[in-house]
Amino acid sequence: MNEQRALLHSLTLPVRWGDMDALGHVNSATYFTYMEQARVRWLESLGTKIAADVGEGPVIANATCTFEQPIIYPANLEIRLYGGSPGRSSFESYYELRDAARPDTVFAQGRARVVWVDYSTGRSAPLPAKIRKLLPAAKG
Numbered sequence: 001m002n003e004q005r006a007l008l009h010s011l012t013l014p015v016r017w018g019d020m021d022a023l024g025h026v027n028s029a030t031y032f033t034y035m036e037q038a039r040v041r042w043l044e045s046l047g048t049k050i051a052a053d054v055g056e057g058p059v060i061a062n063a064t065c066t067f068e069q070p071i072i073y074p075a076n077l078e079i080r081l082y083g084g085s086p087g088r089s090s091f092e093s094y095y096e097l098r099d100a101a102r103p104d105t106v107f108a109q110g111r112a113r114v115v116w117v118d119y120s121t122g123r124s125a126p127l128p129a130k131i132r133k134l135l136p137a138a139k140g
Helices: 028-045
Strands: 006-014 056-067 076-083 090-099 106-118
Touching: 006 028, 028 056, 028 076, 028 090, 028 106
Parallel strands: none
Antiparallel strands: 006 076, 056 106, 076 090, 090 106
């Protein structure tokens, strides 16, 4: 939590009835879909196409989520995406899933390592300048 973070994107999404599970709250796997949607919308807002035929782009090396309280339909979520200091080909992304009507209510916090990859070789590639300039500078 000591890493500097820059707010990259905020997205409001409605919870769908189908996001719920048999226990009456949003299924835990769906939280990762919400985080993915915020990440994809942010990248699209930068003009980044995410498809295997574009040569290179993002992949996720790992992802975690800390569930703080259940999300129950109906609800509108505010998903805040933050970026950490970049490495050569990757950066840590952070997520806050909040109640859009009560932004002080945090449902979950997530994290995912985004790695820029050459899709033809499967090897990491340098982060594009347009992404690097939005991330906080590395300390040290």
